[in-house]
Amino acid sequence: MLLTIAQGAGLFLISILIYRLLFAPLARLPGPKLCAITRIPLMYNEFAGSRRLWIHDLHLRYGPVVRVAPNEVSFASREAAKEIYTSGGSGYDKSSFYSLFANFDQLCEENLGRSVDIYVSIFEHHGRNYVARDLRIAQLLLHCYALDGITGHLFYPHGLHSLSDAHDLAIMKELSYSSNRPKQYFTHYFPHLARLLSRVSSIRKRRTDGLASHYVLNTARDASVAPHTVLHKLRTRQANDRDYKVAASECMDHLAAGIDTTGDGLCFLMHQLSLPASHSVQERLRAELVQNPSAALDDLPYLDAVVKEGLRVFSPIPMSFPRVAPVGGKVVDGVWIPGGTIVNCQPHTLHRLDTSVFPLPDEFRPERWMHPEGAAERNQLFFAFAAGGRGCIGKNLAFLEMKLLLKEVYSAYRTRVAPDMEASMEMDDQTISSRPRGQKCLVVFEKVNDGLQISVEST
Known part of the structure; x- marks a missing residue:
């Protein structure tokens, strides 16, 4: 009896594998055969933090369309990115992966249109404070800058001051994603087991546990904030006071998405600008800033080019942006995809695969953004914050923070x-951010006028 059951189960499993490999609608797509029958290769690279480079290597081998799992396809073309993310009302819903980032039992989907001009003075203040410090700062400098700026944007005048306040610095450290990647993927793939284990361990500890959640929830519920803040705008659209958790959830999304990505993006970019190979870039940037001291940020084209190129080469979000093909299926870049299939693009590959748009794609060349020829194609493939109405809700805020700090510096x-900088600056992928593998970046600041040297360490 048991033998018969085992034989039946074995035949059933074999039939599934054969179907996935030879007869499934995705069977005709290029990709490793093992990926066609099991998700294990993808899962392994996710847990190991090598998904970004693994998928990029697959695209280099197989082209712009790759089957990376039995029910998942990775694309790397302008046409695919437009169809999946910007076709508007086409039904590509976010996959269950995004439930990892639900806060306070809310999952905010809206991308509110917000002007960032009113926050310039807040970030100018933060930028000058961080540049003016004349001592060696150990740990999290750029992440603290991002946190203090974002919380000012959300809750002014109740923002944090993480470089001068120990309690606020503790919130900064708690919000770090540096060691949570395996836990998050475990929660995604084994939710029932994760819930069980969470009762006896901290395996499923979330961002909403501890100091950060208390700060956001209490501020969203009780604080009196300025009319121009995000929290005030969210409150005005709520039906009643009991909906404060909805506002808190969206504010938490800003913190979760913005601190690591902005801080890490600045870290990689400032390290690149500090290399001997980027000396001419740094001098050209300084010339533009000195010659136009009162110019609006949008009127500084080379500063814009430097930030864009930094985000292109060092995309701070390593993950793909998974969507689910709608019922009935869709044609994506000439390929019919059945409904329910997970489809996605990742910034790292979109920024590199098409060398007609980005020649010498691994080189840092801000000048490529200064030429009008090919500008439309470059902008279409610029995917650092995803695209479309459900892209990164903090895109404009991140650009503002980065430009203002670079301008001040x-x-x-x-x-x-x-000279003593020996830590690796290779990108070490977390779930939604990439950090220097050595967890340290040492840069010497030399004041242009008097030669003052300041060492700044960011980890």
């Missing part, structure tokens, strides 16, 4: 890599 300082 390179108007007055030259930077170079510190």
Whole structure:
């Protein structure tokens, strides 16, 4: 009896594998045969933090369409990105992966249109404070800058001051994603087991546990904030006070998405600018800033090019942006995809695969963004914050933070890599951010006028 059951189960399993490999609607798509029958290769690379490079290597081998799992396809073309993310009302819903980032039992989907001009003074204040410090700062400098700026944007005048307040710094450290990647993927793939284990361990500890959640919830519920803040705008659209958790959830989304991505993006970019190979870039940037001291950020084209190129080469979000093909299926870049299939693009590959748009794609060349020829194609493939109405809700805020800090730094300082900087600057992928593998970046600041040197460490 048991033998018969085992034989039947074996035949059933074999039939599933044969179907996935030879007869499934996705069977005709290129990709490793093992990926056609099991999700294990994808899962392994996710847990190991190598998904980004693994998928990029698959695209280099197989082209712009790759089957990376039995029910998942990765694309790397303008046509695919437009169809999946910007076709408007086409039914590509977010996959269950996004439930990892639900806060306070809410999953905010709206991308509110917000002007960032009113926050310029807040970030100018933060930028000058961080540049003016004349001591060696250990740990999290750029992440603290991002946190303090974002919380000012959300809750002014109740923002955090994480470099001067120990309690606020503790919130900064709690919000770090640096060690949570295996836990998050475990929760995604084994939710029932994760819930069981969470009763006896911290395996499923979330961002909403502890200091950060208390700060956001209490502020969303009780604080009196300025009319121009995000929290005030969210409150005005709520039906009643009991909906404060909805507002808190969206504010938590800003923190979760913005701190690591902005801080890490600045870290990689400032390290790149401090290398000898980028000396001419740094000098050209400084010339633009010094010659136009009162110019609006949008009127500084080379600063914009430097930030865009930094985000292109060092995309701070390593993950793909998974969507689910709608019922009835869709044609994506000439390929018919059945409903229910997970489809996605990842920034790292979109920024590199088409060398007609991005020649020498691994090189840092801000000048490529200064030429009108090919501008439309470059912008279509620029995917650092995803695209479309459900892209990154903090895109404009991140650009503002990065531009303001770079303006403050390179108007007055030259930077170079510190002589004792030995830590690896390879990108170490977390779930929604990439950090330096060595968890440290040492840069020497030399004041342009008097030669003052300041060493800044960011980890």
